[in-house]
Amino acid sequence: MTTREAVLHADYSIRTVTKMSICVALCCVSAYISIPLPFTTAMITALTVVMNLTAFILKPKQTLIVMLVWILLGSAGLPVFVGGTVGFGRLFGPTGGFIIAFAIAYPIVSLLKGRNNSFVRYSLAAITVGIPITYLGGVISMMLVLQVTFWQACVMAVFPFIPGDIAKAVLAAFLGVRINKLYHD
Template sequence: MTIKDLTYTALFTALIIVLGIFPPITIAILPVPLVIQNFGVLLAATLLGPKRATLSVLVFLILVALGLPFLTGGRGGIGVFFGPTSGYLLAWLGIPIVVSLTHRFINNRFKTWYATLFSLIIGGIVFVDIIGSLGVSLVSHLPYLQVLWSNIVFLPGDLIKVIVCFMIYQRVKKHV
């Protein structure tokens, strides 16, 4: 890795940490809050590529596991990886890879702008909801499909994050 790679990786790790300042929005249906930190993960996945973005998220998750209160609401410690949000946190690690593979697959066939938008939807919403729901289901002993369908309450906020991420990517892709 070059100094530039390390700098970008550290910058996006810091961005994910800073986005944890925004308070969580609790929703009665699930024991998982609506957060904005996953926007930082999406942005990293889009702008850094799979290798640097995954490393950025991994560094963030290691810092959280070490007990630093970097998750929304000031949470941290190894215990968060055994709670209801565990699946979502682990899914963040896969977002850069899923976004990259989906983008490559669509872009090789159609070469169009919506490859990026669609890959953000698949990686940032569909993948995260599937893996995150598994974590909630295992911890809370609720049926998996019930938890998966409950994620629909996050859809408006997730779509806004995806669209904003896409707009930022369109503006800065020439410079990254």
């Protein structure tokens, strides 16, 4: 079996692998679009728009692969984490829970988006599932690493980000519907 046949046999066409590669690249680039806040180690970032968009345009398994590749790139030493940070140690830092939660949240969002190209369904999946799972990861890592209470972790990792994350989820849903209309598999 040739490489091309193996790729096609695994249900990964050239088009799908290209879409996945573009999503990985967008994750890497969007992590640089970050705004630090003075009261927390977490940042406002464009990465969450791209993570949601990835979930909306790819299947759940493909979304998981994109998340894992992005995490592996950052862990291996490429500066692709939020703010251009790098290293395996970031997974065990105060914001490491966010990174790990991405690999859990967004494949689930992709699963819950359904088969129909629906702005409302995409938005609801991202807001009711993706955001809470991501926040849970961030809260847990901040509590463990910074030795803060649950409330303090929520003040640093959740409350300031809710309005922006909802807006980013809605933006990603809008873009996802448009992209899927243009390029349906």
